[in-house]
Amino acid sequence: MACGGDEEDPFPADDCLFAETFSLDSVFHLMGEELRINQVFGADLGVAAPVWEAALHLCRYLEDESVELRGRRIIELGAGTGLVGILAARLGAEVTLTDLPLALPQLQANVSANTPSDGWPSVPPTVLPLSWGRDHLNFPSDWDxxxxxxxxxxxxxxxxxxxxxxxxxxxxxxxYLSSKMRKEHRTPSFYEEFLPSRFNVELVCHDDKQNNNVYRASLQ
Structure with a gap:
């Protein structure tokens, strides 16, 4: 999810993390698939630019636990580079990738770059803007x-x-939520206070070395 902007905007667009604009192409081998992901540092993308370790943790967890993806309707929030959602689509899921408008060109470019030579096994991933708490009612509630x-x-x-x-x-x-547990960003409080106010929340994986947790949640 991209972040920066004026003080009243909870979704800032530029954290000034990168003074110059440059791109990096990386290859990831996950769940038997080879993904080529372009990361555009700068261009006001801020935290939407890189592939974060938490995304890789989530992919590995889904593989280790044999979570069924084929044929399921999946939406990814704050998709950034699109690694997780694109992988799910390559494995046969019907995927909608969402982020703030500024991040969508990078996201769409990565979807196009990872189109299988024989076509998507289900349907091509859809890329759409979504600002939490603002336009979520434009989206359905029939996801898996x-x-x-x-x-x-x-x-x-x-x-x-x-x-x-x-x-x-x-x-x-x-x-399924994968997070680096940053105390300075009150990440633990989201899982201990905010999410449990509406959801049943279960910690399903903890990586002590990376300080990364994966949670599973369902509406109460």
């Missing part, structure tokens, strides 16, 4: 899975994210 990787870092957005998740999960979707 909601995927989130390293999007818990701005405390002012936590209530908006819970509101959005509650709408998306109204018909029974499960949520």
């Amino acid at each position: 899975l909601v995927l989130c990787a390293d999007i818990i870092y701005l405390p002012e957005t936590y209530p908006l994210l819970v509101e959005t998740l509650a709408h998306l999960c109204r018909n029974g979707a499960e949520v």
Whole structure:
């Protein structure tokens, strides 16, 4: 999810993380698939530019636990480079990738770059803008899975994210969230206070070395 902007905007667009604009092409081998992901540093993308370790943790967890993706309707929030959602689509899921408008060109470019030579096994991933708590009602509630990787870092957005998740999960979707547990961003409080206010939350994987947790959640 991209972040920066004026003080009243909970979704800032530029954290000034990168003074110059440059791109990096990386190859990832996950769940038997080879993904080529372009990361555009600078260009006001801020935290939407890189592939974060939490995204890789989520992919590995889904593989280790044999979470069924084929044929399922999946939406990813704060998709950034699109690694997680693109992988799910390559494995046969019907995927919608969402982020703030500024991040969508990078996201769409990565979708195009990872189109299988024989076509997508289900349908091509859809890329759409979604600002939590603002336009989530434009989206349906009939998902099977909601995927989130390293999007818990701005405390002012936590209530908006819970509101959005509650709408998306109204018909029974499960949520998988992978997070670097940054105390300075009050990430633990999201899972201990905000999310449990509406969801049943279970810690399903902890990586002590990376300080990364994966949670599974379902609407109460």
